[in-house]
Amino acid sequence: MPEYKAPLRDLKFVTEEVLGIHDHYAKLSGAEDATPDMIDAILEEGAKFAERVLSPLNQVGDQQGCQFKDGQVTTPEGFKEAYQQYVEGGWPSLSHSPEMGGQGLPESLGMMVTELVATSNWAWSMYPGLSHGAMNTLEQHGTEEQKQAYLTKLVSGEWTGTMCLTEPHCGTDLGMLKTKAVPNENGSYAITGTKIFISAGEHDMADNIVHIVLARLPDAPEGTKGISLFIVPKFKVTEAGEVGERNQVACGSIEHKMGIHGNATCVMNFDGAEGFLIGPPNKGLNCMFTFMNTARLGTALQGLAHAEWAYQNSLAYAKDRLQMRSLTGAKAPDKAADPIIVHPDVRKMLLTQKAFAEGGRALIHYCSILVDTVKTGSDAEKEEAETLLSLLTPIAKAFLTETGFEAANQGLQIFGGHGYIADWGMEQNVRDSRISMLYEGTTGIQALDLLGRKVLMTQGATLKTFTKVIHKFCKANSSEKSIAHLIKPLAELNKEWGDITLKVGMKAMKNRDEVGAASVDYCMYSGYVTLAYLWARMALVAKQKLNEGTSEEAFYKAKMQTATFYFERILPRTKAHAQMMLSGASSLMEMDEDQFFLR
Secondary structure: OOOOOOOHHHHHHHHHHHOOHHHHHHHOOOOOOOOHHHHHHHHHHHHHHHHHHHHHHHHHHHHHOOEEEOOEEEOOOOHHHHHHHHHHOOHHHOOOOHHHOOOOOOHHHHHHHHHHHHHHOHHHHHHHHHHHHHHHHHHHHOOHHHHHHHHHHHHHOOEEEEEEOOEOOEOOOHHHOOOEEEEOOOOOEEEEEEEEEEEOOOOOOOOEEEEEEEEEOOOOOOHHHHOEEEEEEOEEEOOOOOEEEEOOEEEEEEOOOOOOOOOOEEEEEEEEEEEEEEOOOOOHHHHHHHHHHHHHHHHHHHHHHHHHHHHHHHHHHHHHOEOOOOOOOOOOOOOOOOEHHHOHHHHHHHHHHHHHHHHHHHHHHHHHHHHHHHHHOOHHHHHHHHHHHHHHHHHHHHHHHHHHHHHHHHHHHHOHHHHHOHHHOHHHHHHHHHHHHOOOOOHHHHHHHHHHHHHHHHOOHHHHHHHHHHHHHHHHOOOOHHHHHHHHHHHHHHHHHHHHHHHHHHHHHHOOHHHHHHHHHHHHHHHHHHHHHHHHHHHHHHHHHHHHOOOOHHHHHHHHHHHHHHHHHHOOHHHHHHHHHHOOOHHHHOOOHHHHHOO
């Protein structure tokens, strides 16, 4: 049976030693309670919950799935009880406002716990995970009355939340949505329409579900400029703030899907359901971006989760599985064959998983620290953090989910034929990870957002904010001989990143299809360079610790060796992406549509 062990040592290395989380909290407004002892205690308890409660339910959720009958969803055995433990432990309130019943701890600390929960059981983690985005949306855009009525119960975990965007006729193109919102005399709105692919839209784990819904007012302009945002609860809320009568919103069915069987993906029917406007009329998409950006970082975390889970289980198997002899002579002469970890190809797959998991961890928590700064930093700090986040969010979402899926597939490959068998859990990890490249905006959509909106529409200013960060790091460590083999190629790629952007931008001025033709390669290229920067930072810290003398020599040497592997074996992929994105749009667009059918 597959197992999960919370990687607390590596998490602390990234957050404390590389990203300087304690210094960050010392300067962060409202983070006074986030002391080293407090952080350690929270992570230890979070690890116990993830390992002992959630991990054993991971395969249960996949095998049993959610059951749908008469509009009701029953979650897999143990899911509801685990959620009650989660609520009783105060986990939903960790990083939310004390005014709303939260503990007021930083978002970045909440993200550390979320990593443990998500990796141990992704399907289960989606139920509270969707609530987090709903809470952030209400906190930023809701009225005081709405916050008291809904946010307090979401923060406590008594209720959960969803976001309802997609409709049967439109996915990413939200300008096409048809759900209507007609004003009622009491100031509410009657919401009518159908939403699909609603994760956790119906379940038996909480007393109420608060749907955050996009819909159109009767006089709304066409397209995305005519979208408003509404709160639509499953059960109406009484004046006392308790669950009242059933609202006119119901689950019509749940999807039979490739993976994450333990989470209900619902068709939701709104039949004149009572809803309440959040934010200004026709500005719903602006408000929804709060939810969407939270969800995109959460989905980036899914990529890390599947890479980490694959690596842990692949490593354990590779050390135990005997197959053939090493090409350089027997490594376990007392056994019938050598463990497969001695073979170069298996090591290549393991190191790729390790590089993506540990590099992805650094990127996720780097972003979460920026989220802290956006919430409570000074105006100047907020501006820079927002700029960096706007660039890194699509990179993290697209790149980490693509590499997470790659790592999951390598996990199955390492297990050989056993990987294809359900008992080992590797094929589940592959199936569960595949959706991450689709929802919250496909890889292609994230890539267009990155290259088109975040980079070219700002004339490269957003990119320069981050390339300056990398440039300063390389310049400051140019004389550090121990990592010269990392600094030199990183500096060269950092410069090339800007040069390629300029070339693509010049082509796009003549033909806008050049943006779409280059975007996915550009996004992946950006991801490899971003992880190279973070691996160089990790290698620098590791070398410093080794120079100082440490009882964890093997741990820090492994960091140095993994960094070298990443730069020598993975980073060269940027060359292919550069060549492909600069090859232009002609080979994609010249063929007439009818020619596709000539075979």
